[in-house]
Amino acid sequence: MLVSQVPAFKEYWYPVAYSADVVQVPRPARVLGEDYVIWRGREGVVGAAVDECPHRGSRLSQGWIENGDLVCGYHGWAFAPSGACTRIPQNDPDAPIPPRARALSVLVEERYGLVWICPGMPRESVPELPEADDPQFTLIHELMEVWRASAPRVIDNALDVSHLAWTHRNTIGDSSNPRMNNLKVERVGQVLRSRVSYISRLTPEQRRNTGLSGDFTTRVTNSELVQPFVFRDVMEYENGLRHVLFKTATPVDDTHTLFCQFVARNDNPDEDKVAGIVALDRKIQSEDKELLEQIRPEFPLEMQTEMHTRTDRMTVEYRRILAELASESSLVPPDRTWSRPFVDAARASVKTATNPREQG
Ligand code: FES
Numbered sequence: 106m107l108v109s110q111v112p113a114f115k116e117y118w119y120p121v122a123y124s125a126d127v128v129q130v131p132r133p134a135r136v137l138g139e140d141y142v143i144w145r146g147r148e149g150v151v152g153a154a155v156d157e158c159p160h161r162g163s164r165l166s167q168g169w170i171e172n173g174d175l176v177c178g179y180h181g182w183a184f185a186p187s188g189a190c191t192r193i194p195q196n197d198p199d200a201p202i203p204p205r206a207r208a209l210s211v212l213v214e215e216r217y218g219l220v221w222i223c224p225g226m227p228r229e230s231v232p233e234l235p236e237a238d239d240p241q242f243t244l245i246h247e248l249m250e251v252w253r254a255s256a257p258r259v260i261d262n263a264l265d266v267s268h269l270a271w272t273h274r275n276t277i278g279d280s281s282n283p284r285m286n287n288l289k290v291e292r293v294g295q296v297l298r299s300r301v302s303y304i305s306r307l308t309p310e311q312r313r314n315t316g317l318s319g320d321f322t323t324r325v326t327n328s329e330l331v332q333p334f335v336f337r338d339v340m341e342y343e344n345g346l347r348h349v350l351f352k353t354a355t356p357v358d359d360t361h362t363l364f365c366q367f368v369a370r371n372d373n374p375d376e377d378k379v380a381g382i383v384a385l386d387r388k389i390q391s392e393d394k395e396l397l398e399q400i401r402p403e404f405p406l407e408m409q410t411e412m413h414t415r416t417d418r419m420t421v422e423y424r425r426i427l428a429e430l431a432s433e434s435s436l437v438p439p440d441r442t443w444s445r446p447f448v449d450a451a452r453a454s455v456k457t458a459t460n461p462r463e464q465g
């Protein structure tokens with residue numbers, strides 16, 4: 106499955122920029138292969154629209170803001186955040202503006218310091234991320250960058266606790282302790298939750314970030330798939346520290362993702378500590394990025410395409426959820442159209458080995 110083959114994905118919310126970066130300058134954003142323009146207009150209201158002027162198709166993101174309206178750089182038509190055209194400079198100033206002269210606006214909201222858009226009719230509200238709004242927690246934005254990986258692969262990696270011991274063996278993982286303790290997985294509708302404890306390495310940086318001592322700690326992680334491309338993880342440390350991790354994967358197109366990560370902490374960290382937390386989390390993410398950018402963007406939806414272990418229960422369930430959304434249309438081809446031919450080759454060799462007469 107490629108994200109462009111699942112129309113249902115248009116019906117969720119995706120972050121496209123930091124609120125602080127959406128100023129009185131139009132900026133482009135790409136979601137699910139469509140180009141949008143985002144801008145801050147009158148009274149600070151954020152607008153978002155398809156990045157194509159209704160007059161002659163110019164890119165609105167090439168325009169500018171004037172008197173709080175988005176001005177198209179081609180013939181100067183101006184648009185309010187609602188998409189309504191407020192000026193056609195070539196017309197008589199008293200002439201009414203035709204109602205069809207609208208920029209095609211899309212839904213946009215600001216939350217958690219991010220600008221979210223929904224390209225279609227939303228099935229849900231902007232994801233509820235309690236700690237990101239909670240005054241008891243400090244919200245820290247860590248990174249927002251485009252990865253050459255597909256969005257389902259990015260979230261699959263977030264839901265997969267069993268990779269920590271290996272992928273992150275040089276930071277927080279301990280490859281001599283790869284086993285998961287008491288992995289519990291539950292699914293309610295399209296929300297997935299898991300709880301598991303495991304041994305995590307305490308490097309000097311991590312000792313500073315957590316206030317713990319020693320070389321290892323047992324960490325409990327409570328993961329949640331909030332929406333198909335939004336992940337939340339409440340990490341509990343032995344000393345009461347809560348490091349709540351949020352990851353969003355905005356599908357830019359089939360092969361690129363705008364990855365955003367932010368955390369909420371209950372230890373009121375000072376500036377130095379925040380810098381240390383961000384530095385380590387960025388290092389950990391670069392370990393994921395390096396692997397994910399080499400994994401094919403197609404995402405398997407059939408259970409036989411891959412092999413699964415007991416610790417893969419969360420990511421197996423993720424495949425089921427995406428398969429359900431994919432089954433709402435008939436656009437997704439069977440996995441065998443793209444999956445590696447070694448699956449068929451392995452089946453063929455088993456058949457040959459068990460039937461000597463076929464070997465001639
Ligand atoms: S193309 Fe935008 S005003 Fe003409």
Ligand SMILES: [Fe+2]
Pocket residue numbers: 262268269272273389393
């Ligand atoms: Fe990871």
